[in-house]
Structures are given as structure tokens and as C-alpha cells.
Amino acid sequence: MLIESFQNEKIKNLTRLITDNRFRKKSGSFVVEGRQENERAAKFGFEVQDYYICESIFNEDFPKGKIHLVSEKVYEKIAYRGTSEGIIGIFKTKNPNLQDFKPKGNSSLIIVESIEKPGNLGAILRSCEAFGIDALIITDPRIDFYNPNVIRSSVGCLFGMNFFQSGNDELYEFLEQNSFNIFTTLMDESAEHLHKKDLKQRSALIFGTEHSGLSDFWVGKGKNSLIPMSGSIDSLNLSNAVAISCYEILRQKLT
Template structure:
């Protein structure tokens, strides 16, 4: 018999809402919530395991979702009212998954290229910025994204949404600034920091070897520890009235300059 939930008071629904809202519970259960056919498909492609699948049968495209249905350990149908309560968007084709989390440790990072291109973000806080950085990284097919001193867990639903699932398509690791600097230096990867201090124009440096492009927060920039360990600081010359850009825009310009040079 197909399991069906039509009550907002159901304990399963309450847990699902808490997984969406509470990082502590996501960490405890080592699970998180993904909404939408495309995002769940990207999670599966990235090697993640779907534990539970919640469907609004009125919206779910059964003819396109056979792989999703087969991937889940448990499939639960929801009434339209209950689904609407837990869904953030109305355009995700009626499906929400609970997915088993993976570790984001530095020792799991593997490079296929002898000259990897790495994007490093120090202490990004806004989920929208993190999502945009991950979309940029995916678009440029960088070899890895490293998050130094993370201030939010990467399975925050807002990061998954704003990254359009690119949190699953990138090779990602987190660590302290010291750990990531040591990781890069041990692999002889040049460090280019986006910073005003002692900088040169971004297009004047050689980004064809193994290198990490490091961006900081818009409010404070890179920490002194990064500035003391960069191979070279680089800058995007500002020609208008302001002196900085959104961190994801900055990362996009620098990463695609590296890609241009590598062609």
C-alpha cells in the first residue's frame, strides 16, 4: 500500500520542515532536503543517495521520474495542501527528497589535471553568494571549490536553490584558512588573492599553471593570513565610481580569465 500523508501535524512532515530550517538537525542526521526534479537528478549524478522521496502526484511527471522513483528507499505521496506547505517553489514538479549528506573534507579532493584551477572563497556567509559562486565554478568546470572558514553548511536549502543544484556538480571541500593554505602549498599550487594590497591587474599574471583564485567577503576582503601567503595579489581595475563588485561577479571574471589563458 502506498504511504500517503494529508496532515500538517504528521511527525514526518514536522521532521522534514526541521531539516529544511535547522543546520543542527542536518548535521545530526547527516541528511538534507532537495526540492525539484533537476536538482535531485544532479544529486544522483553526483553520487548522493536519496533516502526518501515526497511527491505531489498532481504535479510530479511520472513519465519523466522513473529514475527518481527507483532511486529512493521510500516513496511517500502528499496531499497538495501538505506539499504546498513544505515546498519553497511551485515550479519544481512536485517532488522533494531527503538525501544522505557527504563529507566535504580536503583529503577527498582529487585532481585529474596536472595544472588544476581552484576557486577558494573565504568565509562566505550569504547563501545566495555561495550559490552564485558554485554556479560560476560549474560553468567554468573548475577542478575544485574550497570554502575557508564556512559560516553556513553547504546543504542549506537556500544554497541548493541558488546554486541550481551546482552544490552537487562541483568537487567541494571545506576547512580553515590555515588548512587550505597548507593543502595548496603542499601541492605547489600558486595562490592568487583578489585584493587591493600589493596587487597587479588580473590579466597580467600567468594563470595557466596549477593555481587557486581566492576571493573574500565584500565587507572585509581577505584576511591577513591569506594576504601573507599569496603568490600574487590581483585586482580588477574599477573604472566607475565604486571600488568593488559582488564576490561572485569578481570570481567569474577571474576564473574565466584563467580559462581564456588556458585555451
């Protein structure tokens, strides 16, 4: 049956999952839009509940799962991307526990404190996946990993990553228990250039918020580091700083 009405209960539910963070958490479901993103979610073991497909736009074989066909008019309403490929999936969330994560000998972690912008988190996920970071951890988050804009800007890289949410106290205890070398990014004179740090061993790089940097909680809890710059500006966009750091970790491991 073709869904043609905006008042259809399934369409109302899907729209709420896109726009309402609390509803996503309560329902344990989230929305994935786009062919590649849906393929990655299924590939990495996320359980699909429903697919919503517009046949006039999606011109490939249907994926395995429960399919709902929607009109172009309805699809235009439920699609949250400027360009679209005619497929939206609803998947069950995973809520991994940091204490269940077993780091390997030279594991590298990226940690971001109180991140606020979905686009930055998505870009960070993409960099972490591209450069082989073992896990991304956000502490005291103000957005959730399943925000549609996070999934979109990560191009589905979320699904192939180890990702966790944690409080600072719990995280610091985990890092100490697992003998991580901690590298902070506090803006003070004690910071040394990142490329001079030994990142080949088990290490955790910790970044602060977009507007105020790393909190005082991390003062004295790690070796302070910075990315050397030669211009007049004294800081980078958070996602750019993480990307450069991820590359430096990989560069050291490959040399």
C-alpha cells in the same frame, strides 16, 4: 498512503531539515527540491533516502527510491521555492576531506573565506561548475553547502563539483604541499590586473567575505590581483567577482 497532515512525523522531520542547520548536520541528511536538482543529486552519486511527491504537480515518471505521496496543501507547506515542480528528495550528505583531493597538473581552485550568504555561495558554485573549476573550498564557513538556498541558487551544480570546507591554516599547508600558485584579492596598491597573471598552471584564487574582504591571514602569502574596472565603484558583488575570475581562468586555458 497519501500524507495530508502537517503533524505527520515525516513532514516534521523534513521541515526541520530545511530550516535547522544543526539538525541537518546531526542527521547527516539534506533536502533537494525540484526535478533538475534531484536528477543531478542522483546522477552524481548522492544516496537518496526518500522522495516526497505531489502527483497533481509532478507529471513525470517517478524516480527510483522510496516514494511518499503528499497532498497539495502539505506540499505547499514543505516547498521552500516560490515556483515548484512537485518533488522533494532527502539525500545523505557527503563530507569530503580536503586531504583526499588529488589535484591534476593544471588544477584551478576557487577559495572563499567565511562566506555568509547562501545565494552568493550557490551562484559561485554555478560559475565554478560552468567554467571548469576543479574544486571550491570555503574556509571558516558561516553557512553550509547543504543549505536549501545554496542548492536552489546553484541549480544543483553543487552535486557535480568537488567541494570542501577547511580552516585557513590547513588550506595554506595543502596549497604549499601541492605547489599551487596562490593569488590573493587584498584591496591594496600591490594588486595587479588579473588578466596579467598566468592562470594556465596550477592556481588558487582566494576571495574574502562580502563585507570586509580577505583577512590579514593571507597577507604576503600570494600574488595580489584585482579585476580591472573603469567605473566609479571600487568593488563587485562577491559572486560576480568570482564569475569573472572563473571565466578568465578558462579563457587563458583555451588560448
